[in-house]
Amino acid sequence: MSRIDPALARARELLDRFILFDGHNDLPYSIRRAADGDVKAYGLDRVHQESDTDIPRLREGKVGAQVFAAFVPTSVADPGRFTLEQIAIGLDIEEVHSDVFRPARRASDIAAARRAGKIASVISVESAVGLGGSLSPLRVWYAAGVRILTLCHNETLDWIDSATDAPRHDGITDFGRALVAECNRIGMMVDLAHASPKAQQHVLDVTVAPVLWSHSNAMALCPHPRNVPDEVLDRVKANGGVVMATFVPNFISRKSHEWMSPLQMHGKTRPGVDIDNAVALRAAESGPWPRGSIPELCDHIQYIVGRTGLAHIGIGSDFYGGPNPPDLADASRFPHLVAELVRRGWSDAALKGLLSGNVLRVWRQVEATSRKLAADRPPSIARVEAEGVGRPQRKKPAT
Numbered sequence: 001m002s003r004i005d006p007a008l009a010r011a012r013e014l015l016d017r018f019i020l021f022d023g024h025n026d027l028p029y030s031i032r033r034a035a036d037g038d039v040k041a042y043g044l045d046r047v048h049q050e051s052d053t054d055i056p057r058l059r060e061g062k063v064g065a066q067v068f069a070a071f072v073p074t075s076v077a078d079p080g081r082f083t084l085e086q087i088a089i090g091l092d093i094e095e096v097h098s099d100v101f102r103p104a105r106r107a108s109d110i111a112a113a114r115r116a117g118k119i120a121s122v123i124s125v126e127s128a129v130g131l132g133g134s135l136s137p138l139r140v141w142y143a144a145g146v147r148i149l150t151l152c153h154n155e156t157l158d159w160i161d162s163a164t165d166a167p168r169h170d171g172i173t174d175f176g177r178a179l180v181a182e183c184n185r186i187g188m189m190v191d192l193a194h195a196s197p198k199a200q201q202h203v204l205d206v207t208v209a210p211v212l213w214s215h216s217n218a219m220a221l222c223p224h225p226r227n228v229p230d231e232v233l234d235r236v237k238a239n240g241g242v243v244m245a246t247f248v249p250n251f252i253s254r255k256s257h258e259w260m261s262p263l264q265m266h267g268k269t270r271p272g273v274d275i276d277n278a279v280a281l282r283a284a285e286s287g288p289w290p291r292g293s294i295p296e297l298c299d300h301i302q303y304i305v306g307r308t309g310l311a312h313i314g315i316g317s318d319f320y321g322g323p324n325p326p327d328l329a330d331a332s333r334f335p336h337l338v339a340e341l342v343r344r345g346w347s348d349a350a351l352k353g354l355l356s357g358n359v360l361r362v363w364r365q366v367e368a369t370s371r372k373l374a375a376d377r378p379p380s381i382a383r384v385e386a387e388g389v390g391r392p393q394r395k396k397p398a399t
């Protein structure tokens with residue numbers, strides 16, 4: 001006999017009223033791997049049991065706005081081209097499924113999509129490696145529809161240290177600072193997920209608009225290097241930014257992080273390790289991988305709120321087709337997360353902020369800052385000249 005969980009019923013009702021904005025989903029990369037980037041052939045309108053995101057489950061999960069990440073692995077041969085191809089997959093999702101998704105290029109488009117009965121689609125670029133050390137492509141990405149830029153991925157670039165790699169710059173270089181200034185000028189939201197703590201601090205020093213952490217949790221609860229340390233959390237309120245709590249098992253659960261750590265270096269899979277095999281072997285030795293849970297994720301959400309305030313929290317699932325916590329297995333599960341917060345006594349106003357109110361405030365502030373700066377500052381053509389692979393750049397950008 002099935003009984004209706006009152007908190008879950010309440011969560012579903014709230015998700016009909018308040019728009020759920022998910023800050024990070026790697027669907028374009030999943031489509032690239034599974035269907036060579038052919039959105040139509042992939043068939044997003046059917047359930048993909050082998051993965052975690054498709055239209056039926058986004059609808060069941062009551063997602064109102066979805067950020068699709070144009071993810072670019074640092075090591076690809078031609079990152080500039082790869083970035084454009086990934087952005088194109090995002091655009092193709094919007095075009096092939098225009099009955100479901102509505103392109104969101106301004107903060108006000110989010111509510112417009114809901115009024116039209118559609119899911120707002122926001123495109124981000126995950127890792128600015130494809131800039132190739134030049135600011136000019138940034139404006140082209142923006143013109144193509146990109147509104148969020150995750151500065152780096154798991155590897156340190158020529159101008160920024162990654163959280164999961166050896167540092168080379170003690171934060172960011174002059175080019176990194178010029179990039180943040182240009183993002184502020186054109187109205188690109190800056191995303192500090194994946195940046196090293198020092199790099200996060202440097203960006204906070206120079207940005208004149210609020211920033212995002214599109215998929216990160218609290219380091220105090222789980223010491224994974226991808227999580228946000230207290231000294232950075234303590235600066236979020238003054239910046240006005242939003243930390244979007246994420247579902248990645250190793251970022252949620254200290255047990256998961258510890259279980260996984262023999263297979264990892266700098267918080268990512270050791271070179272040469274076949275992760276599926278290694279996980280199976282480790283499970284045979286030490287029991288199943290403890291992949292975190294909704295209550296543990298809510299502990300992060302509440303910790304971040306305690307440190308930053310209710311206006312600075314959001315959700316960024318980081319669904320990428322990989323292993324997720326069992327109770328957050330796919331995009332249909334968002335109401336269960338909201339239900340847990342309902343059980344914990346979260347008010348409607350607090351949930352509204354978490355679901356989208358806070359990130360929309362950031363977006364509007366980024367737009368307002370851009371209007372002000374663009375009025376009297378010309379586009380930046382700053383660039384650094386390549387000095388060879390693996391060597392730190394020393395030249396100052398031409399500003």
Ligand SMILES: [Zn+2]
Nearest residue numbers: 126193194215
């Ligand atoms: Zn990521």
